[in-house]
Amino acid sequence: MRFGKVIGKVVLNQHCDQLAGSRWLVVSPMGKAEFQNEDSYSNEPSTIVYDALGANEGSIIGFTEGGEATLPFDGPMPVDSYNAVIVDQIQMEAK
Amino acid sequence: MILAKIVGNVTSAVCHPGIEGVRLLLCEVLDDAGNATGKIIGAADWLGAGEGSKVLITADGDAAQLHVEDPNTPLRNAVFGIVDHVEGVKS
Numbered sequence: 602m603r604f605g606k607v608i609g610k611v612v613l614n615q616h617c618d619q620l621a622g623s624r625w626l627v628v629s630p631m632g633k634a635e636f637q638n639e640d641s642y643s644n645e646p647s648t649i650v651y652d653a654l655g656a657n658e659g660s661i662i663g664f665t666e667g668g669e670a671t672l673p674f675d676g677p678m679p680v681d682s683y684n685a686v687i688v689d690q691i692q693m694e695a696k
Numbered sequence: 697m698i699l700a701k702i703v704g705n706v707t708s709a710v711c712h713p714g715i716e717g718v719r720l721l722l723c724e725v726l727d728d729a730g731n732a733t734g735k736i737i738g739a740a741d742w743l744g745a746g747e748g749s750k751v752l753i754t755a756d757g758d759a760a761q762l763h764v765e766d767p768n769t770p771l772r773n774a775v776f777g778i779v780d781h782v783e784g785v786k787s
Contacts, residue, residue: 602720602738602773604706633703633724633734654710663706663720663738665770669757673712673768683770686711686720686738693704693722694747 602663602685605630606642607656611649619678624652626684628662636693652684661688698753699726699779700737702745714769721745721775723753728785739773740764752777 609627613620629635630645650664653673663686664670670683700723708720718740725735730750739753742763753773754760760774761767 602771604722604736604738631736633732633736636704636722636736654712656710663708663711665772667757667772669760669770669772672757672770673714683712685715685770686706686708688706689709690707691704691722692706 602665603630604636604661604663604688605648605650606635607658607660607662608642608647609658617679619676620680623680624655626650626652626656626662628664631661636691648682650682650684651680654684654687656684656687661691662686663688697776698723698737698755698773699730699750699782700724700739700753701726701732701750702747703736704747706738712768712770714764714766715740715771718742718764718771719744723751723773723775726750730782730785737773739775740771741775743775743778745775745778750779750782751775752779
C-alpha cells in the first residue's frame with residue numbers, strides 16, 4: 602500500500618459501463634520526506650485512484666495498486682488503484 | 697519479499713471494512729546495505745512487530761489474504777517476518 606496526498610479530482614464524461622458513477626482522486630505519492638514535512642510534495646508523478654470512501658482534497662490516503670485493487674468489486678473492474686484507507690493520525694519517528 | 701524497517705504507523709477511521717482493526721505500519725524500504733531509501737510502504741501487521749525493527753514484507757495479495765477475514769480486502773503488503781540480522785552483505 603502506498604500513501605499519498607489528495608490534490609485533485611478527475612471527472613469522466615465518457616467511460617466504460619463498469620465505471621458508472623465512479624469517483625477518481627488525483628494523488629501525489631508520499632515518501633518519507635513528505636511524511637515528515639507536511640507541505641512538501643514529492644516529484645514522483647501523481648496517480649489517479651478510484652475512491653469509494655469519499656476522500657477529498659488535502660486528506661492523506663493509503664491506496665492499493667495492482668490486481669488487489671479489484672478485490673472489493675464483485676465483477677471484473679478496469680481499476681488498478683483503490684483508495685483503501687483515509688489516514689487519521691500518523692505516528693512517525695522524528696528523524 | 698521486501699526488506700524494510702518500521703518507522704511508524706497510521707490509524708484510520710474511514711477505511712475499507714476488511715482493513716478495520718488491522719494494524720497498519722509505515723515501513724521504509726532498505727537497500728542491500730541496509731540503508732533507508734526513503735520509500736514508504738504501508739503494510740498490515742499481525743505479528744506485532746515493534747517500531748524500529750527490520751521486517752520482511754510480502755508484495756503479493758494472495759499471501760496477505762491468508763490473514764484477512766474479508767476476502768474482498770484490497771491489501772497487498774503484509775509483514776510476514778521480523779528480521780534478526782542480515783549476513784554477508786557489504787555495508
